[in-house]
Amino acid sequence: MANATGKAGRIVELKNVKIHVxxxxxxxQVHGTRGAAVHATPATPSPFGTSTGEVLSAPLAHLTxxxxxxxxxxxxxxxxxxxxxxxxxxxxxxxxxPPGGGGPGGEAITDKKGAVSNISRPSLxxxxxxxxxxxxxxxxxxxxxxxxxxAMEADPAAAWLAARGVTAFILSYRLPGEGWTAGNAxxxxxxxxxxxxxxxxxxxxxxxxxxxGVLGFSAGGHLLGLASAWSDFASSPAIDSVDxxxxxxxxxxxxxxxxxxEAPYDKTSTRKVLVGQAPSAAQARxxxxxxxxxxxxxxxxLAQAEDDPISDPHNTLIMAQACRDAAVPVEMxxxxxxxxxxxxxxxxxxxxxxxxxxxxxxxxRKFLA
Numbered sequence: 001m002a003n004a005t006g007k008a009g010r011i012v013e014l015k016n017v018k019i020h021v022x023x024x025x026x027x028x029q030v031h032g033t034r035g036a037a038v039h040a041t042p043a044t045p046s047p048f049g050t051s052t053g054e055v056l057s058a059p060l061a062h063l064t065x066x067x068x069x070x071x072x073x074x075x076x077x078x079x080x081x082x083x084x085x086x087x088x089x090x091x092x093x094x095x096x097x098p099p100g101g102g103g104p105g106g107e108a109i110t111d112k113k114g115a116v117s118n119i120s121r122p123s124l125x126x127x128x129x130x131x132x133x134x135x136x137x138x139x140x141x142x143x144x145x146x147x148x149x150x151a152m153e154a155d156p157a158a159a160w161l162a163a164r165g166v167t168a169f170i171l172s173y174r175l176p177g178e179g180w181t182a183g184n185a186x187x188x189x190x191x192x193x194x195x196x197x198x199x200x201x202x203x204x205x206x207x208x209x210x211x212x213g214v215l216g217f218s219a220g221g222h223l224l225g226l227a228s229a230w231s232d233f234a235s236s237p238a239i240d241s242v243d244x245x246x247x248x249x250x251x252x253x254x255x256x257x258x259x260x261x262e263a264p265y266d267k268t269s270t271r272k273v274l275v276g277q278a279p280s281a282a283q284a285r286x287x288x289x290x291x292x293x294x295x296x297x298x299x300x301x302l303a304q305a306e307d308d309p310i311s312d313p314h315n316t317l318i319m320a321q322a323c324r325d326a327a328v329p330v331e332m333x334x335x336x337x338x339x340x341x342x343x344x345x346x347x348x349x350x351x352x353x354x355x356x357x358x359x360x361x362x363x364x365r366k367f368l369a
Contacts, residue, residue: 152341214228
């Protein structure tokens with residue numbers, strides 16, 4: 001187990017492991033338990049691979065299991081990206097406890113499918129391309145706000161982006177049902193903080209602060225949809241200079257997202273976790289993404305299968321209409337099959353088309369060459 005202390009803005013070398021300590025965090029402990037935890041295990045490859053060793057970090061506390069799951073499910077995709085990226089140390093979102101405090105204790109828990117829960121310290125994991133183009137994308141996987149589907153959604157998406165020169169940031173956000181005082185606002189607080197944190201450290205991360213997109217899946221699509229449409233909402237008090245940055249992303253892609261919490265499309269875990277079993281009409285409306293779409297909302301990319309049994313396919317139709325009503329540029333792709341949770345595309349279904357459609361969309365916005 002490696003231990004070290006790094007000063008802000010410096011690179012710490014730990015026997016084949018490179019740890020970047022960003023500005024704005026002060027001294028950062030690099031150890032093997034919590035916080036900016038790093039377990040260096042060159043003998044156990046991550047699905048992304050590096051030429052200088054591996055960096056495994058909490059809440060990827062069981063990244064060996066998660067790596068194997070992701071590698072098995074997305075072997076062709078990750079193989080192509082193997083030499084294109086390195087996983088950096090995990091960066092805590094907040095300098096101390098998150099706003100309001102509370103939450104679970106102990107290590108993050110990773111289940112047999114690579115989904116993570118028991119998020120005691122929300123954070124970012126940076127996946128850096130070997131040849132970065134200056135663009136960045138924040139990724140939020142789904143899981144109904146009960147877990148975060150890292151291995152099946154976030155990790156493959158990060159590998160795909162890094163292989164194309166985009167610096168990816170994987171968001172480990174607080175889950176509202178895990179006892180946080182901020183309640184249903186806790187995940188939105190983390191998403192807004194993550195966008196600001198990337199911008200505040202853009203120079204050291206090697207990214208353009210005006211070329212920051214978001215990519216959300218399922219409940220993660222609800223989260224980043226809210227962050228995009230409701231970016232002027234102060235979900236938490238400002239605590240430092242990071243919070244002076246804009247929380248508005250420059251582009252937003254939502255894949256089989258939960259958009260509305262209103263009837264009759266309210267039979268989701270997202271609705272139950274955020275507003276309860278019997279919310280008022282006002283509560284359901286307030287936490288529905290389409291409610292907050294205005295002209296300042298970033299350009300929108302939507303993708304969903306018409307046989308989605310979890311997020312009713314009307315969700316993307318509702319979001320597309322809200323964007324059109326607000327004169328927000330929107331591109332929507334609907335697939336005859338693919339169901340829910342297809343990540344970077346389920347082989348043998350039309351959903352496998354969306355990554356290249358997304359690449360074309362990113363290229364038109366100068367995120368890709």
